[in-house]
Amino acid sequence: MNISFTRTRWLAAGAAVLILAAGCGSSSATPTAASSHAPPVLKVALITPSATNDLAFSQAMYAALQSLQAKDDLKISVQDNMFVVSDAANAMQEFASQGYNLIIANGSQYGSTVQQLAAKYPKVSFAWGTAGSTYGLKNVFAYQAAANEGGYVQGYMAGLLSKKKVIGVIGPINVGDAQLYTGGFKAGALAADQHATVHLSFTGSFSDVSLMASAAKSYVSEGADVLTGSSQSVVGAIGVAKSDNVAWFGTQWDQSSLAPADVVSSQAYNWVPVLSQIFTAIRAGKLGGATYTITLKNGGEKIEFNPGYQLPASVKAAGESVAGKIESGAITPPQ
Amino acid sequence: MSHFFTAAVLSATIASGIALGAPLLLAALGETVGQRSGVLNLGVDGIMLLAAFGAYLVALRTGSIGWGVLVALAIGVVMGLITAFINVTIGAEQGISGIGIYIAALGLSGLLFERYVGTPTPITNSRGPFVAVHIPLLDRIPYLGTMLFKQNILVYAALLLVPALTYVLHHTTYGMNVHAAGENPAAADSLGVSVTRVRYTAVIFGSTMAGLAGASLLILDGIFQENLTQGAGFIAVALVYFGGWRPAGVALGALLYGLTGSVILTWKTLGIIPLSLSDLAATAPAVIVVLALLFLVGRYRQPAALGKPYRRQ
Amino acid sequence: MSQPEGASRGRALAAAAPLGGWRAVFNRWLILPAAAIGALVIGAVIIAAMGANPLTGYHALISGAFGGSYQLASTAVKAVPLLLVGVGICISFRANVLNIGGEGQLVMGGLASAATALVLPNLPGFVLIPLVLLAGAAGGAIWGAIPGAFKAYRGVNEVLSTIMLNLVAVQLMNYLLAGPMIDRTESFAVVGRIPQTRLLSPNSWLPIIVPGTQLHLGVVIAVLVAVAAWVLLRQTGFGFRIRAVGLSTDAASYAGMAVKRTTMLALTLSGAMCGLAGTMLVFGSISHRMVTDGSLTGFTGSDGYYGIVVALFAGLSPLWTILSAFLFGGLLVGGVSMGIALNVPYSSDLVTTIVGLIVCFVVALDAVRRRSGLPAGAAGPASVRELLTRGWLRRDDARATAVAQAASGQGAAEQPVPGQASPEPAAAADQAGEAQP
Incomplete structure (x- = not known):
């Protein structure tokens, strides 16, 4: 095995280094594992x-x-x-x-x-x-x-807020939390205005910021003046909302810091x-x-309004009324 | 479908396709020069990531995207020096070193982001050359104006680079030297061409363009996140093969990829593609690029010395 | 491989060592450890800069990877897909086909095998497991055959097509796991469905061979596959053709070999290995489902790329890939432990950075070592450095080269010698030909 000289040498050397490092490490490391049954910590x-x-x-x-x-x-x-x-x-x-x-x-x-x-x-x-x-x-x-609850409330406000009656909703993949939120949002928007055009699309990725941003741009070029989206890749879309000055509804966390002038509200999880x-x-x-x-009722979900956004009082009141109806069970957002 | 074929939507779609293709084009053009000199750089994606992060950090701290772009270029130069040192001077195996650089840069850009930025914040880019440069008169041409003449400055840079590089590569001494270094370095050497110098400059140019591509992607997205590129650098490498190592061919590939992506996106957002087929439709840019090459006539051979380190006897 | 060759190479080394004693010793034995240590030192500086203790981290890395039977088993399990991908890379790169599509082939293997287990859950294990493995290999093979055929019959460069097919595979996975293959058995009324298959039939699970660990049958299968690939490349006509085509397609076709078919088969076989690796990821996992987070890496853990590194470090020998995969697997498994021990929020990035640095350092200093140990033009050891090029030469490929040379009648001029860049008539001819493409 002529080539083996090369390979054995480096592989063996690699192993030697690992063992060496293990030796070094073990001499200085302090064991931290402690098993206790009724844990104070x-x-x-x-x-x-x-x-x-x-x-x-x-x-x-x-x-x-x-x-x-x-x-x-x-x-x-x-x-x-x-x-x-x-x-x-x-x-x-x-x-x-x-x-x-x-x-x-x-x-x-x-x-x-x-x-x-x-x-x-x-x-x-x-x-x-x-x-x-x-x-x-x-x-x-x-x-x-129950992401559909806050989605419905925010969608309802979006339906009232949109002047052009074109709303863009972006998700990662049509499953789970994103499916619930985007579905609830669309239903809410249509409940507020059944003639509104609510576009719903999915990028196919939870992490592709560029795709989210492009989808948001595409919505804006089609005339959407209210946007929302779910997943950690929405930061790209919020950037578009910010630069094009389009209203944005957030979910999972209060996203006002990303676009202080354009985030209307966020459904924050607590x-x-x-x-x-x-x-x-x-x-x-x-x-x-x-x-x-x-849920909205038990306080784990909260609609956090962005104080920096000039939301008409009537829209806010309508949103809060819908939230109240969901809490009381008068409205059941689709799942 | 009828909604799509309105001139406004169509021209907006094409404009966005060109913008989407621009970062790919910048990176792929740079890689073209490097590969023509005989150096395969698989680390493009990593360089893009580091440069995008650098541009982001500087734009965030100074409020100036221009400084950010300069920093991205500087990062490109530094990464080019490192890449060239490993691949040209040391003569390391380029396939592995490129993947190593990619992995290290992927981790490092994420690490630095978490350490120095933490909470993602969009950069402010509301006016100036990095939003749109309107070309006087031409931007008033109906529809075509929107498509071509209201892009940001880096898009123009990418498009102008195509004829410029074609000229440099085919009609200048430097271009001939690059070609010689990539085809027959020993012969080039015997004619007094410094293969090392040619390859260094070509690799550094390629890496600088990757840096610019990173900045361009950052401007497109307005924000940095871990693994922002999502493999765009690898697509750029693939487009070099698509273009047969010629700038015009590479440009064709990048625009085809960008345009297909943007058409699919518009169709998705307009609801022309049903939600259930959304994922399948997203494969279209890749499928079309492969099919285009499959049925295109011309075929090009890669530089003979591509991937081979050169050492003088 | 014959003894005299090894001996002659040893003599060449001895004769060609003009270096001083210490320097020679360093170059031969210490430069690679130095490379690894160099990367770890930079990593340590980064860890320290982030306010954590590097020694704690590295101790956790080593003990998490090799510190006990459970850890060793985890490392071996992590090495399984790396090894299989690596073996596939050995086959394709030997044929001078650059398979960058391991990621997509892993996914297609996973999908095909999972679909098989979903359709035939009630078959007994001794039937279902082989069937599932075959289906996975077939899924990957198809994803290798497509770029293989495109390259062989339409001249489409495989770097392009395999990268593009990765992008197609991830969306196919997202479509299938969120649609036709989604788990409909669990009720996820409030949260919506998860893009994953249902729990696959226990009959299809790869049996655990050491109780109390994750060590499953896949480890044995992967090692057997590696040995089989070694035999295939070394002892069979097909393997001989693969190597001959890899050395020179022109020469091989002069010799009457079916170059196109061999190219396509090499990529198909390579894809099959990757597909098998994807099968291991599903049926050897803790979870026994296939699940997507929308990204390739979420399923593959980048094994399709790491496998290339593993194979190249092993000099494209399937047998050495076994050891190489094990060490690399240890690095990845230990990296998770290191992250836990350091308990900093960006530990996963830290691990990624260090892995990348190690790859860079080792490959760079390996080149230095090889170069300073051997003068240019010496009958050197086969080097990873000639890979990714048309025709790298390995001493054990001498027979294939001889045939190729005899057939092409071009003699020694065609012979690429590592480290020696002789004027190449073939390249010059190509150069002339490129003027009118």
Whole structure:
């Protein structure tokens, strides 16, 4: 094997370096693993597919966790940008084996990993969302957002607000949270004005900012004067709304900072009540088996109006009235 | 469908197609020069990402997109120097080094973004040459004016680069030297051409254009996010092969790709393509580019020394 | 490969080492570790600049990858798709076909195998598992055959077509997983459906071979495939034709070989390996579903690109790819552990950066080592450096070269010698020909 000289050498050398580094590391590292049963400190791991500052899905959960850190005595470990499902699975596995009390799998694509790992680590609690199923497991919590509710309210306001009666709605893929929000928005807009043209399209990607921006531009060139969109890639579309001075409705997180003059309102998720309930349950020894839904009624979803936007009082009042009707059950937004 | 064939929508669609194709065109033209000199640079996407981030950070901090573009160019030059050092001076395997540069730049741009910006904020780009430069008189031509003569300055730069590069590559001594370095470096060397110098300049030019492409993409999107390019640099590399290493062919490919993308997008937003087929329709630019090449007549051979490091005896 | 060749190469090395003792030792043995250390040092500086402890990080990286049986098993599982893609790359690159389409082929393999398991859930495992593996290989093979045929029969460059087919594959995946193949068994009334298949039939799961770990049968299959590919390339007529075509299509066709068919088959086979890798990602996963987040990387973890690096580091030998894939898998698995240990919000970017730096450093210093260890023109070792070009020469390809030369009648002038750029009549002729394309 003549070539093998080259290859053996570097491969062997590589292995040697790794072993060397392992030696160096182990001499200085301090073991941190501590397994305790009734935890005074709750060790919580968050695994989430996008960045924790995405002004959308991941940030909503991260911020809620942060705000509870002191009060609930949490040790928080975060793995963000885990969009590769198998990497996320490895991370969850690692957290589970390190004795974390709660692993939050903040992405519907992690569900089946949770399903398998929860069975393997019955003493670890898992929280999975957004999702409506605990797979019947006793150590899995599920959490979800009735995104169609806020979508409907904001769509209704959009229908009233639009002067040209052309509204653009952009999603990533027509599934899950995005499907609910965009569907609710469209229905709301048509309820406000049945003659409005509501364009709905999907880019095919949760992360492609350019595609979102192009879709938004396309809507604007077709005369849309109100836009909305879902997923962490909306920042591109909000940029278009800002430069073309078109009204924008946000979701998942208060997006006013992205375009202070053009964001009308945002449907903000507040996971604090859900997380509090989960922490309380875990401290009481209940590791799962419940599904929590944030809605307008229970305060987990809130329409955050942007004070920088001059929204006509009548439109705001109409929106708040629709929200009240959804809370009372007089209106049921489509799912 | 009838809604689409209104002149206003059509010209807006074509204008947006040209704008979409411009970053690809810039990067692909740069890669064309590098490949003609014999250096394959697979790191284009990474260079675009770093440059886009640099432009974003500077535009955000100074409020000036012009400074951002300059920084993007500077990052392109630096990355070109690094790329050329690894590929030309050291003579590393170009396929691996390019992927290495891409991966490192992908991580680094994300890392720097998280560290120094954190919360995504759009840049302000409401007027000036990076929004639109109206070409006097020509922009008043009905429809055609919107399509061609109200683009931002980088789009014009990309389009003007096509004839300029064609001239440089085919009618100047430097162009001949690039060709010689890519086809038969030993012969070029024996005629007194410094293969190293030619390849360095070609790689640095290519990387600088990738930097400009990154800035151009940033201006198009108005904001930076991790992996902003979504593989646009790899598409640019593919377009070099589409164009047969000629600027005009590359331009044809980039415009075809951009236009198809923009037509599909318009059809989606107009509801001409049903939601259920939305994902399938998104494959159209890639499919059409392959089919176009499949049924085009002319075929071109790649530079003979492409990917081969040269060392004098 | 014959003994005398190795011996003669050893002599060539010894004779061609004008360097001083220490420098020679450094070049031979220490430059690659130095490369890895260099990359890790830069990585350490970045980690420190971000306010974390590099030693903590690297300790976690090593122990997370190789620190115990569970970790070793995870590394082996991560190495499976890398190895299979790498083997596919060995085959196609040897035929001088640049398959950049591993990502798309992984996806098509995953889709075809998942669809098979969805349609035939009740077959017993010993039937269903082979069937699923075959379906995955077939899915990838089709996605390799298309650019293969385009290249062979229409002259469409495969770099273009494979990159473009990646873009097609991701949207096909999004369409199928959000449409025809979506999970309709679970009720997701409030949150809407997830773009994923339902839990695939347990009969189709790759059996775990070491209880308590994730180590599944795929590891064995991948190693067997690598050995089979080695035999194929080394011992069969088809493998011989692949290498001959890779050296010189002109010479191979003079020798009467079916160049077009060989080119197409090489890319098809390469695609099949990648498709098999995609199958492993679905049926060897923790989750046993196929799920999309809308991006290629979300499913493949970039294995289609990493596999190229793995194969090139292994000098395009399927056997060495086994070790190369294992080490690279360790880097990726350990990277996740490092991120957890450092507990900084941008740890995934940090890991990506360090992986990229290691690739750059190792490839650059490998070139330095090879160059300073061997004078130009020496009968050097086969080098990764001649890859991605028309016709790189490996000493063990001497037989193929001899045939090619004899057939083409061009003699030594056609022979590309690593590190030596001799005037090439063929290139000059091409150059003349390019004037009127």
